[in-house]
Amino acid sequence: MMKTKKCKLVVAGLLCLSACGVFGNTIALDGEWQMRVDDKGEGVAQKFFAETFSGETGVLPGTNHDNLKNETSNRRDMANSTEPRSYRGSIWYQREIEIDDLSKEYILFMERCGWESFIWVNGKYAGTQNSLVAPHEHNLTKSLKKGKNQLTVLFDNLNRKGRGVAPGDNEMVLHYDLTTDVKKSAKLNCGGHNLVHNWNGAIGKIELRVFDKTHIVKADVFSDIQKSEINVKVLIANANKKAEEIKITAEVDGQKKTAQFKLSGAVEQTVEFSMPIKNAKLWSEFNPALYTLKLAMGDQQTETQFGMRELKSDGIQMMLNGKRISLRGTLECMFYPILGHEPMDVASWKKQIGIAQSYGLNYFRFHTGCPPDAAFQAADELGFYLQVEVPGTSCPSTKREEDAATTQYLTDELKRIIYYYGNHPSFMLASMGNEQLIMQGEPDFIERQTARLAEKVQYGQTTDPRHLYSSTTHPWTSDRIDDFYSSAWGTQKEHLCGVKWGGGPVKGYEPFNKEGYRYGSAFDFAGRLEGLNRPLITHENGQWCVYADFREITRYYGAMRAYNYEDFQKDLCKKGLGDWANDFTLASGKLTLLLYKAEIEALLCTPELSGFQLLSLQDYPGQGTSPIGIINAMWESKGLTTPAEFRQFCSDFVPMARLEKMVWDNSETFKADLQISNYSAADFTGEMNWALRNKIGQVVASGNLKKVNAPTGQLSSAGEINIPLGDIKTATALELVVSASNGRVNRYNIWVYPQQNQVDIPEGVMFATAWDDSVEAALENGVKVVCAPSAKAFKDSVPGTFSGTFWNARMKHRQISKTMGLLIDSANPALADFPSEFHSDWQWQDLVNRSFSVRIESLPLAIRPAVRTVDNFHHNRSLAMIFEFKYKNGSVLVCTADIVNDLETRPEARQLRKSLLNYAASPLFKPDVPVTPEAMQEFLGRTDR
Numbered sequence: 004m005m006k007t008k009k010c011k012l013v014v015a016g017l018l019c020l021s022a023c024g025v026f027g028n029t030i031a032l033d034g035e036w037q038m039r040v041d042d043k044g045e046g047v048a049q050k051f052f053a054e055t056f057s058g059e060t061g062v063l064p065g066t067n068h069d070n071l072k073n074e075t076s077n078r079r080d081m082a083n084s085t086e087p088r089s090y091r092g093s094i095w096y097q098r099e100i101e102i103d104d105l106s107k108e109y110i111l112f113m114e115r116c117g118w119e120s121f122i123w124v125n126g127k128y129a130g131t132q133n134s135l136v137a138p139h140e141h142n143l144t145k146s147l148k149k150g151k152n153q154l155t156v157l158f159d160n161l162n163r164k165g166r167g168v169a170p171g172d173n174e175m176v177l178h179y180d181l182t183t184d185v186k187k188s189a190k191l192n193c194g195g196h197n198l199v200h201n202w203n204g205a206i207g208k209i210e211l212r213v214f215d216k217t218h219i220v221k222a223d224v225f226s227d228i229q230k231s232e233i234n235v236k237v238l239i240a241n242a243n244k245k246a247e248e249i250k251i252t253a254e255v256d257g258q259k260k261t262a263q264f265k266l267s268g269a270v271e272q273t274v275e276f277s278m279p280i281k282n283a284k285l286w287s288e289f290n291p292a293l294y295t296l297k298l299a300m301g302d303q304q305t306e307t308q309f310g311m312r313e314l315k316s317d318g319i320q321m322m323l324n325g326k327r328i329s330l331r332g333t334l335e336c337m338f339y340p341i342l343g344h345e346p347m348d349v350a351s352w353k354k355q356i357g358i359a360q361s362y363g364l365n366y367f368r369f370h371t372g373c374p375p376d377a378a379f380q381a382a383d384e385l386g387f388y389l390q391v392e393v394p395g396t397s398c399p400s401t402k403r404e405e406d407a408a409t410t411q412y413l414t415d416e417l418k419r420i421i422y423y424y425g426n427h428p429s430f431m432l433a434s435m436g437n438e439q440l441i442m443q444g445e446p447d448f449i450e451r452q453t454a455r456l457a458e459k460v461q462y463g464q465t466t467d468p469r470h471l472y473s474s475t476t477h478p479w480t481s482d483r484i485d486d487f488y489s490s491a492w493g494t495q496k497e498h499l500c501g502v503k504w505g506g507g508p509v510k511g512y513e514p515f516n517k518e519g520y521r522y523g524s525a526f527d528f529a530g531r532l533e534g535l536n537r538p539l540i541t542h543e544n545g546q547w548c549v550y551a552d553f554r555e556i557t558r559y560y561g562a563m564r565a566y567n568y569e570d571f572q573k574d575l576c577k578k579g580l581g582d583w584a585n586d587f588t589l590a591s592g593k594l595t596l597l598l599y600k601a602e603i604e605a606l607l608c609t610p611e612l613s614g615f616q617l618l619s620l621q622d623y624p625g626q627g628t629s630p631i632g633i634i635n636a637m638w639e640s641k642g643l644t645t646p647a648e649f650r651q652f653c654s655d656f657v658p659m660a661r662l663e664k665m666v667w668d669n670s671e672t673f674k675a676d677l678q679i680s681n682y683s684a685a686d687f688t689g690e691m692n693w694a695l696r697n698k699i700g701q702v703v704a705s706g707n708l709k710k711v712n713a714p715t716g717q718l719s720s721a722g723e724i725n726i727p728l729g730d731i732k733t734a735t736a737l738e739l740v741v742s743a744s745n746g747r748v749n750r751y752n753i754w755v756y757p758q759q760n761q762v763d764i765p766e767g768v769m770f771a772t773a774w775d776d777s778v779e780a781a782l783e784n785g786v787k788v789v790c791a792p793s794a795k796a797f798k799d800s801v802p803g804t805f806s807g808t809f810w811n812a813r814m815k816h817r818q819i820s821k822t823m824g825l826l827i828d829s830a831n832p833a834l835a836d837f838p839s840e841f842h843s844d845w846q847w848q849d850l851v852n853r854s855f856s857v858r859i860e861s862l863p864l865a866i867r868p869a870v871r872t873v874d875n876f877h878h879n880r881s882l883a884m885i886f887e888f889k890y891k892n893g894s895v896l897v898c899t900a901d902i903v904n905d906l907e908t909r910p911e912a913r914q915l916r917k918s919l920l921n922y923a924a925s926p927l928f929k930p931d932v933p934v935t936p937e938a939m940q941e942f943l944g945r946t947d948r
Contacts, residue, residue: 028107028213032098035060036156038070041093044161052123052155056097063096066117066204068343068562070094079566081877082813083625084340086200087564090160094203097155100211102147108214108242111141111154114207114347115375121157133412135394136373137419143211144242160203200337200344200562207347207375216242217249219300220271224309224426225469228324232279233309235296244268253278254297285324286310286428288365288655289684291386293428310383310428314471316486320716321471321538321613327716329607329682330388330540330614331653332366333359336623337374338636343562345374352381358638359620360385361646363653368476368489368616371397371437373420382429390432391424392476393417393459397437401448410455417459421467432471432487435459439475457484477504477542481534487613491542493531499541499612501602501806506546506815510852514605515598515806518852522601522845524751525661525676527608538613544602545617547595548808549630550587550823551876552641567628571876578879579864586826586841587873592643593842594807594824596633600652604659607652607680610718627814628876651749655683658691658721658741658749665751665845668910669728670758677721677741679713687713689744691721696738698838703737711743731755734914736838736846754838754846756910762917765924772903774943782893789896789923791903794855796943801872801882803854803900805843812875822856822882823873831869832927833885833896836918846911853912854900856882861941863888865932885919887930890939894930896923 038061039051046052061070067090074087102109113120113132120139122129124146132139143154220238227234237251246268252261253276260278284292291310298305315322322328337345346352352374359367366388373391382389393413396403405413417433424430435456440449456474461484463472471486478496479488491504498504502512513520532539553572559565575581599617606615622632630636633643651657661676673695681687694705704726713719735755742748764770769781769788773796778788794800804820812821824843827834843851856872860881868886887896902916922928934942 030100030211030213032100032111032209032211033064034062036063036096036098039095039097040071041095041157042090044093044159046093046095046157050126051095052128052157053126055153056095056155061094061096061204063204063209064114064206064347066202066206066343066562067094068202070204079570081567081570082627083567084559084563084628085566086343086562088562090203091201092161092203093157093159095155095157097153100152100154102149102152104213105147105149106216107144108216108218108240109143109147110212110214111139111143111210112212113139113141113156113205113209115344116158116205117160117202117344119159120205121159123155123157125153126155134416134419136391136416137423138207139205156205158203158205160201200339202344202562206344207377214240215301215303216240217245217247217266218303219251219298219305221422222296222298222305222307222426223467224296224307226280226283226309226311226313228283228285228311228313230279231281231283232277233296233311234275234277236273236275237298239266239272239274239300241266241268241270241272244270249300251276252299255280255294280311283311286312286383286386287323287684288328288386288388291384291428293383307426308380308383309426312428314431314469316471316538319535319538319611319613321487327682328388328613329655329680329716330366330616331364331603331655332368332388332390332540332614332616333364333620334370334543334616334618334623335367335374336370336619336625337372338623338625340559340563340565340624340636341561345378347375347377349377349381349384352378353385355638356381356385356387358634358646360387361650362620362633363646363650363655364620365655366390366431366614366616368392368432370476371395373424376424379424379427379429383427387429388431389427389429390434390476391420391430392434393420393436395436398441399439399448399452400442401445404448404451405455414459414462417463418466421463421470425467425469430470432473433463434473434476434489436475438477440480441478453483460484460486471538479535479537479539481536485537488535488537488539489542489616490539491544493528494533494535495531497528497531499528499531499606500544501547501598502809504542506809507817509806509809509815509818510802510804510820514601515848516804516852519849520852521664521666521849523662523664524601524604524659525608525663526601527605528612529609532609532611535611539611540613541606541615543618544606544615545595545599545619546629546631546810547598547806548591548811548823548875549595549622549632549641549643550584550591550873551628551630552588552635553584555635555637558635558637558639565624567624571628571879575876575879578860578881580879580881583826583871587823589642590826590842591807591823591873592633592641593840595631596643596649597844598806599633603653604657607657608659608661608678608718627811629811629814631810651747654747656681656687656743656745656747658743658747660693660724660739660741660749660751662739662751662753666754666756666849666911667728668756668758669731671728673724673726673728673753673755675724675739677708677724679711679719679721679743681713681715681717681719683715686715687711687743687745691741691743693724693739693741695726696740698736698738703731728755732757734836734838734918752844754911756914758910759913759917761906762913762920765920768920768923770920779891782891782895785892787894787896787923787928789898789919791898791901794899797855797857798944800855800857800899801880803851803856803872803884805848805851808875812877821875821878823875825851825884826871826873828867828869832925833869833887833919833922836921837915849909849911850900850902850915851884853904854884856884857897857899857942859883859886859942861938862934863932863938887928889930889933891936894923894928895934896928896930 037056129146225234262276264274368390473485476489479490622630622636691708708722739751807823868883870885872882874880
């Protein structure tokens with residue numbers, strides 16, 4: 004422990020701008036404080052507040068991650084990353100301050116606390132604050148004396164399950180339980196999901212604010228873009244309760260106005276005035292114009308930043324400044340493994356928002372929380388839209404129903420969100436919580452909860468109509484008073500994402516995993532939104548898991564440790580697959596990227612929608628470990644794509660080709676409808692070009708569409724292209740490139756196969772559909788065998804699912820396959836007539852959905868499958884679809900995809916069968932890894948899982 008002198012601060016007259024915009028004597032309290040850890044929660048009963056601390060010190064702003072000297076936990080959790088300095092309980096801080104003027108008002112301002120704060124001044128209790136979303140402000144005026152004062156602060160982040168704590172002076176402080184029964188031992192913290200960060204302490208600004216008895220507290224600015232004016236509501240504090248005349252001078256962009264008001268003598272009073280804004284510039288993502296309102300009252304001055312904008316719902320359309328907008332967003336669960344909490348500075352948020360914008364996004368949905376002021380400030384300046392949520396229990400039910408005290412607490416949290424952040428133009432949407440009304444089997448509960456949520460929505464609509472409000476982020480029902488909806492369900496609970504919402508078995512749902520269904524980029528969600536009467540944003544699209552990237556382990560050097568990744572890596576290496584880790588990450592990531600493109604384009608092509616939220620652009624290493632992002636949790640690239648490539652299909656202007664299917668045979672005419680999703684700043688008038696190219700860049704066909712008109716705020720058709728495919732004689736992978744004359748480009752992979760009625764078995768090759776005595780005899784005689792067995796031959800086979808694992812295999816354990824796509828040896832001669840990249844693509848969809856994978860752990864590790872199935876990192880099974888080995892005197896090529904049935908309607912199956920048979924008949928087919936009969940029997944007879 005560090006030994007230091009007592010922490011002391013003398014209040015001086017430093018003039019600076021505070022977070023609320025008020026000029027006054029603001030005294031920074033950041034720095035070293037005396038500290039006492041109270042892990043048993045006995046400090047109040049033992050009257051720590053009456054003692055003078057000495058010895059151990061800590062720093063504020065700071066948390067347990069910064070101030071605890073020793074690691075408190077080495078718990079290795081396969082479901083989450085780990086906090087080595089995890090702490091749940093009380094920590095006390097103390098310092099001395101000196102006051103020389105008792106004629107002022109003194110407010111202790113702590114920008115964000117984890118999560119309750121209790122204050123004592125000179126051993127006397129001075130109040131408590133309890134908020135996850137807003138600053139804690141304590142009025143210390145009546146508690147301070149002239150001269151030296153001892154300030155003691157207690158932070159408590161332990162859930163006491165409704166048990167009261169008596170901090171002194173007979174005042175009770177309730178601790179509200181906002182968590183599910185599963186999470187009784189922890190609290191939700193300042194935003195975020197699944198308790199990733201539950202820190203203790205204070206972050207952001209911590210300071211003593213000094214005001215005159217009569218002063219401006221805050222100003223709210225309401226813009227009227229039709230009249231080009233603002234209405235200003237100014238909150239005046241009047242501690243002396245004087246009824247007197249005041250004069251306020253306002254200035255915006257060189258324009259001034261003076262107004263006089265009479266104070267009534269109330270402790271607080273709101274006064275209002277309006278003033279014009281000449282040649283007003285409207286705020287949006289394309290022009291984030293900001294204004295500063297300067298107010299002066301006597302010697303006091305304030306500054307409040309605002310934007311001129313008007314946000315409305317017009318039927319099913321979301322309108323900003325009279326134009327329809329579409330939101331392209333991602334969840335923000337505020338997971339920060341280095342800090343252990345959300346950043347509190349504008350620069351960090353600008354960096355993060357800038358990364359999101361580089362990937363074509365214009366919107367964050369903050370899951371079950373609200374970010375700090377710095378996030379709003381950054382979003383204001385960059386033109387980025389934010390949705391916040393009231394903290395609380397996700398998926399409440401009769402068993403987890405709010406009591407009256409919790410309802411009031413959550414209502415107060417909404418009020419605080421509006422109070423502190425309402426002026427920010429980036430603050431667009433507010434939801435009363437995550438998945439509040441999904442318990443459809445509990446109609447009485449749904450009725451009660453709907454009424455509770457409606458009261459909150461109505462408060463927001465009445466108090467601050469600058470924002471749009473919704474009862475819940477998923478689901479939607481048309482009978483609510485909400486301004487907008489967010490849902491993963493259509494009218495009849497049809498999924499508005501790539502799989503039935505919530506995961507379930509995952510297999511069996513279009514457009515990715517339904518047997519016999521072939522994806523085409525013409526897919527959309529039309530017809531699933533009958534009766535929609537408000538703008539709707541889809542809920543948590545994506546969730547396709549990427550294999551864990553173990554290169555990230557060293558990046559967890561701060562508040563969190565990636566012990567889960569370390570254990571996944573050890574397990575993979577133990578099974579002899581460690582060398583494949585990076586390949587697994589890249590191959591599974593490319594599949595995730597493919598699925599995100601398909602979902603996003605389907606959403607853009609559903610004109611009833613007002614946007615989408617991905618889950619998510621970035622990884623979420625909690626709730627079972629869910630690296631579902633294109634980038635990692637530190638907002639760094641995984642090497643899966645570039646921002647420019649992602650923007651081709653996720654942007655304000657996207658040219659698209661609507662294709663019936665991605666796999667064709669050469670007897671057909673390739674057809675595509677070209678469309679433009681335009682939510683840019685202006686209408687488009689120009690041309691569209693298209694070109695069909697092979698993989699070495701040679702143009703097979705090309706064309707141009709002139710006089711294309713695509714008004715902003717809608718999906719527009721540009722024209723149709725038709726290309727006869729008869730000149731393509733061999734299996735060919737092609738790329739369709741569509742571009743607009745404004746430079747925007749998009750790309751689609753398609754495959755063309757020769758029409759064949761049947762595939763002959765080459766001489767010298769045996770084609771078998773079961774491993775039986777005839778196969779054994781043939782191999783004894785040196786025959787080459789292509790074996791396409793059925794799944795029933797393997798008791799532990801894994802059914803094929805084209806998509807990757809949904810969310811993660813641990814939490815969504817009902818999934819049938821829990822796999823993550825294919826890792827393909829594209830240069831393997833077995834695939835010479837079946838063009839492929841190293842990862843899954845659409846020509847594999849039907850094959851995978853009509854396949855199974857086999858576990859090959861009992862076979863020699865030297866076997867390198869031509870097509871390996873990537874397993875999830877929780878299980879790390881060695882799975883294969885196409886592989887070869889030497890057996891007795893013969894050679895075996897195994898394919899567990901269905902290349903036997905319905906070949907007349909499955910061109911990709913015919914072509915893969917042909918490629919494998921051609922390879923087996925060639926001199927190149929000479930497997931060098933022998934498998935013994937004993938190993939083969941073990942392989943066929945495996946029953947363990």
